[in-house]
Amino acid sequence: MNYRPKHAGSGPASNSLRILEIVARFGTGTTAKEITDALRMPPATAYRLLNALVGDEYLVRTSDLRGFALGHAISGLVMAATPPTVPTAARTVIEGFRQGNRFGVHLFMFTNASLRIADEDPDYPLHSVFEMLRYPQTSAAGKLMLAELGDPAFPLPDRQLLKLTEHAITESGKLEEQLREIRLTGHASAINELGSGSASLALPVRLPNGSAGGALCLTGPAERFTTICGHADAARELTSRLSPLLF
Known part of the structure; x- marks a missing residue:
């Protein structure tokens, strides 16, 4: 043939x-x-x-x-061409958390040192997706992934730290300092870094060995970031429920 x-x-x-x-x-x-x-x-x-x-x-x-x-x-x-698989049970749990919230709730997976969108909130779609995936230091989920990779992944070349907004991190030393803080606090945030007026908060979804295999990310306008942070405890509880469903 x-x-x-x-x-x-x-x-x-x-x-x-x-x-x-x-x-x-x-x-x-x-x-x-x-x-x-x-x-x-x-x-x-x-x-x-x-x-x-x-x-x-x-x-x-x-x-x-x-x-x-x-x-x-x-x-x-x-893997790069195929979206991560999210079990129905995990999607149901995420959808339940979304109900009544006026901000985006998104699930990301960390695959081969790359940020992957696993479950995007249909009511609050992600913005600047290319920039988010290409420059992970601009978003909370991306920072959480970089923090999980640890010190061997850095320093990043400063040429990769583009100034997408006036608040974006453009020096690898400052990024390393922020990643160390993320490792201590167990969460990451980004305000006006991916785009002016945008904010995100990310919490790790952990593998059985305790390392982060993904992130639950809450997104919304920068002026509502304090309100978003008020849901951090509930979001962290959700990540505990998601871990055995995903990993």
Whole structure:
């Protein structure tokens, strides 16, 4: 069977992606001959790319050495493209907390040192999402994740600490100081840092080993931050209920 994805190129990167797609479609044990036949690819080209993909752990050889399977490096790509899974029971608990509150309640997960949106409040959508995910120091949830990563993750290069607003942290030393405080207090906040007039408070959702695997984040206008903080104890209780449902 011949197979050629739409708009497929012929360069090394395109050919490598086509090989990965064939292995994903055909399944564990896909042979080099099946790949070359499906893609009408010269064997020499296929073998060179297969060896490179195995070396980078995007593919692995099967135990009998006759075929190939997707490697663990693919999982990172899949995770990045797929929203975190949140059980129905956890969503129900979060939705119950949202009722009656006039601020956003969002769930984030920390995956491979990246901030992932797991459950966004439909009534109070997140703003400046690209900036939040790209520059985690601008939001409470992102700061909580950075604090959990610990000192080895820093100092961040100052060029990555963009001045999104006049209140944004632009020096790695000041950020490190704030992260140390977050580790002591067990919560993080950001006021007018991601965008003027915005505020957020984040509390950790902990893994069984006690480390933070995610964050419950309360968001709203900066002028209502004191009111938001008044719900911190209830939010912390909610994180205790969420932990066994998520982890």
